[in-house]
Amino acid sequence: MMVVVWRCVLVMLVVMCACLCGYTEAVGGAKSRQRPQRRPPKEPKVEPVDQLIPTQNINIPQMTGKWYLLNVASKCPHLIKHGTQVEPTTMTLSQSSTPDKTLSVSTKTRHNHQCWEILQVYYLTPTSGRLILNGTQPGRNTEISIKETDYTTYAIIYYRKYGKVTMKLYSRVTDDLSEPLLTKFEEQAEKQGLGLAYHFPFPTYSHCGDTDQDHIINCVPTC
Known part of the structure; x- marks a missing residue:
C-alpha cells in the first residue's frame, strides 16, 4: 500500500515540476520579447514652390514700352524643329486706360520675308x-509671370501652358546683355529642366518697323 502511495506522490511531483518549468519558460519568453518599435513620424508634406512667383513686386507701368527678344528657353516642339530659323522679334507693352486692368501686347516678327504684328491682351x-x-477654352489659358526685371535693361518672363514652362529673356536695347545677366537666365532655365540644348537665341538686328494692316492678326501662340 505504501508503495502505491509513494508512486502517486512521485507522479504528482513530476507533474508539478513540469508545470512549473513550462510556466517559467512562458514567463521568460514573454520577458525576452523585443518591444514593438514606434514608427518614425511622417515628414511634413512640403508643397512644391510655384515657379511663376515673381521675385519682386512688379510695377506694370514701368514695364510698358518696347522690348527686344534675345533668348528663349523652351521644349516647344515648334522651336525644337525650327529653332535655327527664328526671326528678330520685338514686344511692345501698353497699359489700358480702361478699368478692366489689361495689358495690350504687340509682337512683331518676320514670316516669309514679311513683317507681321500679333496683337494680344x-x-x-x-x-x-x-x-x-486667355485661350480658346479655360483649360488652354497661358499663365505669365514677369519673374524679374530692372525695367531699363532686361526682363525675364515665364510662360506656363499645359503645365509646361517657357522662359524668355528680353532687353530694352539690341546690344548683347552682360555676361552675368545671361548666366542668371541660364541658371534659372536649368532649374526648370531647360538646359542649353533647349535655348534658342534670337537675332538682334533687322527688326520690323511699321506693319501693313493686312499683316496684323489676333491670335494665341501655340507655345
Whole structure:
C-alpha cells in the first residue's frame, strides 16, 4: 500500500515540476520579447514652390514700352524643329486706360520675308507681376509671370501652358546683355529642366518697323 502511495506522490511531483518549468519558460519568453518599435513620424508634406512667383513686386507701368527678344528657353516642339530659323522679334507693352486692368501686347516678327504684328491682351491678376492670356477654352489659358526685371535693361518672363514652362529673356536695347545677366537666365532655365540644348537665341538686328494692316492678326501662340 505504501508503495502505491509513494508512486502517486512521485507522479504528482513530476507533474508539478513540469508545470512549473513550462510556466517559467512562458514567463521568460514573454520577458525576452523585443518591444514593438514606434514608427518614425511622417515628414511634413512640403508643397512644391510655384515657379511663376515673381521675385519682386512688379510695377506694370514701368514695364510698358518696347522690348527686344534675345533668348528663349523652351521644349516647344515648334522651336525644337525650327529653332535655327527664328526671326528678330520685338514686344511692345501698353497699359489700358480702361478699368478692366489689361495689358495690350504687340509682337512683331518676320514670316516669309514679311513683317507681321500679333496683337494680344494680357489680363492682370491680384498677384503683382502675374498675368493671364486667355485661350480658346479655360483649360488652354497661358499663365505669365514677369519673374524679374530692372525695367531699363532686361526682363525675364515665364510662360506656363499645359503645365509646361517657357522662359524668355528680353532687353530694352539690341546690344548683347552682360555676361552675368545671361548666366542668371541660364541658371534659372536649368532649374526648370531647360538646359542649353533647349535655348534658342534670337537675332538682334533687322527688326520690323511699321506693319501693313493686312499683316496684323489676333491670335494665341501655340507655345
